Amino acid sequence: MPESKFDFQLQHTDGSARAGELVTPHGKALTPFFMPVATQATVKALTPEEVWGVGAQVVLSNAYHLYLRPGVETVSKLGGLHKFMGWDGPILTDSGGFQAFSMGPLRKVSDDGIKFRSHIDGSEHNFTPKLATANQEGLAPDIAMCFDQCIAYGATEAEVRQAMDRTYRWAQDCFDVHQASLTGAASGQALFGIVQGGTFEELRDESARAISAIPFHGYAVGGLAVGENKEDLYRFTGQVTELLPQDKPRYLMGVGSPEDLVEGVARGIDMFDCALPTRVARNGSMFTPEGRVDISKARYAEQQGPLDETCDCYTCQNYSAAYLRHLFRAKELLGLRLASIHNLRFVLSLMERMRAAIFEDRFESFRREFMDAYKPANEVARQQQKEHWLRTQTD
Amino acid sequence: MPESKFDFQLQHTDGSARAGELVTPHGKALTPFFMPVATQATVKALTPEEVWGVGAQVVLSNAYHLYLRPGVETVSKLGGLHKFMGWDGPILTDSGGFQAFSMGPLRKVSDDGIKFRSHIDGSEHNFTPKLATANQEGLAPDIAMCFDQCIAYGATEAEVRQAMDRTYRWAQDCFDVHQASLTGAASGQALFGIVQGGTFEELRDESARAISAIPFHGYAVGGLAVGENKEDLYRFTGQVTELLPQDKPRYLMGVGSPEDLVEGVARGIDMFDCALPTRVARNGSMFTPEGRVDISKARYAEQQGPLDETCDCYTCQNYSAAYLRHLFRAKELLGLRLASIHNLRFVLSLMERMRAAIFEDRFESFRREFMDAYKPANEVARQQQKEHWLRTQTD
Numbered sequence: 038m039p040e041s042k043f044d045f046q047l048q049h050t051d052g053s054a055r056a057g058e059l060v061t062p063h064g065k066a067l068t069p070f071f072m073p074v075a076t077q078a079t080v081k082a083l084t085p086e087e088v089w090g091v092g093a094q095v096v097l098s099n100a101y102h103l104y105l106r107p108g109v110e111t112v113s114k115l116g117g118l119h120k121f122m123g124w125d126g127p128i129l130t131d132s133g134g135f136q137a138f139s140m141g142p143l144r145k146v147s148d149d150g151i152k153f154r155s156h157i158d159g160s161e162h163n164f165t166p167k168l169a170t171a172n173q174e175g176l177a178p179d180i181a182m183c184f185d186q187c188i189a190y191g192a193t194e195a196e197v198r199q200a201m202d203r204t205y206r207w208a209q210d211c212f213d214v215h216q217a218s219l220t221g222a223a224s225g226q227a228l229f230g231i232v233q234g235g236t237f238e239e240l241r242d243e244s245a246r247a248i249s250a251i252p253f254h255g256y257a258v259g260g261l262a263v264g265e266n267k268e269d270l271y272r273f274t275g276q277v278t279e280l281l282p283q284d285k286p287r288y289l290m291g292v293g294s295p296e297d298l299v300e301g302v303a304r305g306i307d308m309f310d311c312a313l314p315t316r317v318a319r320n321g322s323m324f325t326p327e328g329r330v331d332i333s334k335a336r337y338a339e340q341q342g343p344l345d346e347t348c349d350c351y352t353c354q355n356y357s358a359a360y361l362r363h364l365f366r367a368k369e370l371l372g373l374r375l376a377s378i379h380n381l382r383f384v385l386s387l388m389e390r391m392r393a394a395i396f397e398d399r400f401e402s403f404r405r406e407f408m409d410a411y412k413p414a415n416e417v418a419r420q421q422q423k424e425h426w427l428r429t430q431t432d
Numbered sequence: 433m434p435e436s437k438f439d440f441q442l443q444h445t446d447g448s449a450r451a452g453e454l455v456t457p458h459g460k461a462l463t464p465f466f467m468p469v470a471t472q473a474t475v476k477a478l479t480p481e482e483v484w485g486v487g488a489q490v491v492l493s494n495a496y497h498l499y500l501r502p503g504v505e506t507v508s509k510l511g512g513l514h515k516f517m518g519w520d521g522p523i524l525t526d527s528g529g530f531q532a533f534s535m536g537p538l539r540k541v542s543d544d545g546i547k548f549r550s551h552i553d554g555s556e557h558n559f560t561p562k563l564a565t566a567n568q569e570g571l572a573p574d575i576a577m578c579f580d581q582c583i584a585y586g587a588t589e590a591e592v593r594q595a596m597d598r599t600y601r602w603a604q605d606c607f608d609v610h611q612a613s614l615t616g617a618a619s620g621q622a623l624f625g626i627v628q629g630g631t632f633e634e635l636r637d638e639s640a641r642a643i644s645a646i647p648f649h650g651y652a653v654g655g656l657a658v659g660e661n662k663e664d665l666y667r668f669t670g671q672v673t674e675l676l677p678q679d680k681p682r683y684l685m686g687v688g689s690p691e692d693l694v695e696g697v698a699r700g701i702d703m704f705d706c707a708l709p710t711r712v713a714r715n716g717s718m719f720t721p722e723g724r725v726d727i728s729k730a731r732y733a734e735q736q737g738p739l740d741e742t743c744d745c746y747t748c749q750n751y752s753a754a755y756l757r758h759l760f761r762a763k764e765l766l767g768l769r770l771a772s773i774h775n776l777r778f779v780l781s782l783m784e785r786m787r788a789a790i791f792e793d794r795f796e797s798f799r800r801e802f803m804d805a806y807k808p809a810n811e812v813a814r815q816q817q818k819e820h821w822l823r824t825q826t827d
């Protein structure tokens with residue numbers, strides 16, 4: 038890994054919205070940005086070239102999944118995560134805290150860490166702040182995340198407080214391990230802290246102040262987008278970002294629907310990740326400026342033009358909506374690819390347009406215009422899909 | 433469709449092996465060549481650019497599948513098969529005879545045609561020589577195939593004779609319909625006849641003479657690679673090509689394992705198609721100069737280099753065998769793509785090398801060298817896989 042240091046420069050603000058530049062050992066990234074999700078060291082169905090091609094600057098992978106398979110040591114022996122997956126740009130890895138959270142009955146949380154059984158072979162594992170940090174040193178992403186305890190929406194205040202306190206203690210442990218390591222901080226790898234506190238204003242306040250007192254390279258808003266309604270998602274995001282230092286990047290974890298990206302940027306978020314754009318793409322659900330549509334519907338059967346006339350992606354530039362519909366109805370793998378490319382390009386183009394609007398001090402009018410046209414997916418259906426996914430899927 | 437005519441020039445021979453050039457309304461193709469299979473108007477998992485990239489010149493699609501979904505009229509309205517699937521090079525479509533054959537109990541054959549139930553929705557259809565030819569006029573490939581009656585390996589001589597006689601009468605019908613059509617022959621579309629006759633020398637002889645008496649643009653050897661052993665496959669291929677006109681292209685249908693391609697070229701075949709390279713790729717079975725290997729085996733767990741050091745494909749140039757293994761074990765879609773690219777490149781590179789060897793009058797030594805190194809997949813396992821596929825799969 039090159040020895041350049043991690044850095045962040047805030048370039049411009051427009052209200053609470055921010056435009057900046059992140060410097061990492063694997064190059065720069067312009068904020069605000071969205072990270073496509075490469076849980077198992079691959080953005081599902083796509084090559085690294087295609088991920089670059091849609092405008093991605095940073096991808097997110099998952100230390101928990103790679104720890105279980107193929108193993109941190111294997112990735113390390115093969116030259117680290119960048120070389121393993123053929124992605125030369127910046128990589129952020131999640132620590133595994135969220136995965137441990139989403140395992141439900143397979144996990145057991147204590148002050149020391151999270152014991153769980155592998156979803157692959159049932160083997161027992163014990164994640165601690167130390168192990169989670171060491172895993173991310175072995176994988177060698179540009180940005181590592183603290184090991185945190187995420188907690189389910191609907192938990193009591195006492196439960197949320199306990200998880201928040203643990204998250205704080207673990208954050209200190211992660212920071213210390215990372216600082217002491219020759220392959221961690223010293224190699225230029227950044228470590229981000231994570232704010233928890235559920236949907237309790239006082240706890241969010243307390244967590245934001247405590248976590249931001251530790252000199253991490255950046256700060257994440259965790260424990261949102263786990264079942265709360267949109268109003269709460271936006272409210273707590275805004276509450277936390279107001280308490281975070283201006284000169285460090287802020288990352289809203291697990292958020293990636295177009296409307297949430299816009300509302301997140303409006304509240305001062307710089308970084309996002311979410312499996313949603315690629316996950317729904319594989320079900321034939323594709324983004325358009327008016328909202329998500331189901332490409333397998335009969336109305337596309339003879340549409341000669343692209344699904345989205347305004348889109349500059351490979352899919353819309355080369356294939357008719359009718360052909361996309363055919364691929365989905367015929368269950369052809371190419372359909373999964375073409376829809377994934379389109380949905381990623383849709384959100385990444387949205388990020389680019391937000392950045393431009395911020396520089397031109399017209400973010401609010403951009404936001405209004407986008408939100409007027411874009412109809413979010415039905416909220417109840419969305420929550421059901423997400424809960425189903427939390428129970429069953431890896432990405 | 434451009435108004436250029438179909439043509440074939442034999443450029444060089446070396447023993448029975450032939451090198452030539454096919455001219456079609458969508459460009460030239462150098463023989464001998466292998467056609468990747470795009471049954472449902474897509475080479476499974478790959479874009480047209482990737483199919484070009486592995487060196488494909490012509491792709492094969494299937495009029496039966498496209499007739500059922502999305503429908504010939506739909507493809508025709510959308511500008512024909514080339515535009516629909518985004519492939520600008522030559523396309524050959526199979527008529528549906530083989531699919532009707534492989535449907536088993538769902539079909540009923542008479543002198544008029546084949547009645548069958550759709551594998552998609554159970555609806556009833558009646559394929560006749562006229563309909564099969566009209567379908568291919570509507571889809572507008574560069575090369576259409578006659579509607580034939582393929583017959584199972586193990587059928588009696590009387591059954592095979594009946595199918596062969598029908599195939600001949602149907603070939604005459606197809607020829608007449610195609611000649612009379614303004615969108616068929618007149619537009620530059622070629623029509624190929626198909627020789628049947630099972631594994632009976634006398635019937636193969638009779639069929640080859642009868643079919644080649646009709647002035648088709650090319651001739652196919654059909655009804656092989658359906659369960660007979662390799663010796664019979666090679667023997668009947670050689671018997672038929674000796675009886676076919678020298679100045680027309682010869683096409684061995686459904687053959688595409690590396691060893692069969694070499695043995696087919698040795699017997700004067702110019703064109704091949706087979707789903708095998710991409711089908712086995714999706715199961716993690718990849719070609720190497722020594723034979724097929726299972727990429728998910730533990731021996732690849734830490735192999736930093738590519739699977740095949742000698743291969744110039746995108747996969748071998750960019751990814752370690754260890755990463756490929758990881759993708760297959762993690763059931764990641766990218767694995768299906770990367771293995772498909774490699775296997776196609778393997779067979780297409782083999783075709784290129786055979787063509788070069790023919791021009792340099794060293795085909796026999798090339799063949800010996802290749803066959804000495806390459807260990808064919810276990811024959812029993814191969815037959816079982818093929819029979820399973822014939823019963824269950826579309827491609």
